[in-house]
Amino acid sequence: MSASPALLITCEHGGNDVPPPYARLFTPWRDLLASHRGFDAGALETARGFATATGAPLFASTTTRLVVDLNRSVGRPGLFSEITRPLPARMREAILAAHYHPHRQAVAAAVADLLESGRPVLHIASHSFTPCLAGVTRHCDAGFLYDPKRSAERDFCGKWMQELACLDPDLILRRNSPYRGVADGLATALRRRFGERYLGIELEVSQRFALAGPEALSSVNEHLVLALLRALGRDTPCRAP
Known part of the structure; x- marks a missing residue:
């Protein structure tokens, strides 16, 4: 990146709220709502920290x-989901109009506005993942998802990971894990729309920190934030001993 990027933070799965019109529909699904299927535990706190x-x-x-x-x-x-997919088409369209399109359109509009300043835009989408899926343990504490063909995304993730590893060498950091950065998602859609001046990075943090309690989540978030500031050039870079 030749110029300092304008920054934008999003969190697509920040809670497990059920809109009132669908409350009765979800009554039998309380356990699923509280699971990783219902929301990304800890992701909203991380996003707010950024x-x-x-x-x-x-x-x-x-x-x-x-x-x-x-x-x-x-x-x-x-x-x-399997809960809302069977709904009539008109109800699914109403869900999209009330909850899906407003978020996606607001983010896209913000990216467009920030690009007008002439600076590239760095979009960080905060997510989290279950540490064990289908009986398989995921050996990752934080995953940095990006398009490997985009050097600006790849290089920024490298800086962020380097700073984070310096702050906490015990963290297991992965590139494009546990998901691929080019898989279907908001960042992928925005890359197609806005081109090379848009950088889309999805941060995936293990939910083991959120499950361990507020102190553990706060600790990893502090390191994530400080490493981000250093990668952005807003704080003195870490120097490993």
């Missing part, structure tokens, strides 16, 4: 992804 420390705008949703997944494209199987 926004507070950097002054970047934050766009977050606390509507459960089981109503509609804001990080999936319209027409993709994962857009609606």
Whole structure:
């Protein structure tokens, strides 16, 4: 990046709220709502930490992804869950109009406005993942998802990971894990729309920190924030002993 980027933070799966019109529909699904299927535990706290420390705008949703997944494209199987997929088309369209399109459109409009300043835009989407899926342990504490073909995204993730590893060498950091950075998602859609001046990075933090309690989550978030500030050139870079 030749110029310092304008920063934008989002959190698509920040809570497990059920809109009142669908409350009865979700009554039998309380356990699922509380699980990793219902929301990304800890992701909203991480996103708020980034926004507070950097002054970047934050766009977050606390509507459960089981109503509609804001990080999936319209027409993709994962857009609606097994709970809302059987609803009539008019009800699914109403869900999109009330909860999906407003978030996606607001983020896209913010990116467009920031690009008008002439600076590149760095979009960080805060997510989290379950440390064990289908009986398989995921050996990762934080995953940095990006498009490997985009050197600016790759290089920035490298700086961020380097600073984070210096702050906490015990963290297991992965590139494009536990998901691929070019898979269907909001960042992928925005890359297609805005081109090379848009940098989209999805941060995936293990939910083991959120499950361990506020202190553990706060600790890893402090390191994530400080490493981000250093990668952005807003704080003195870490020097490993």
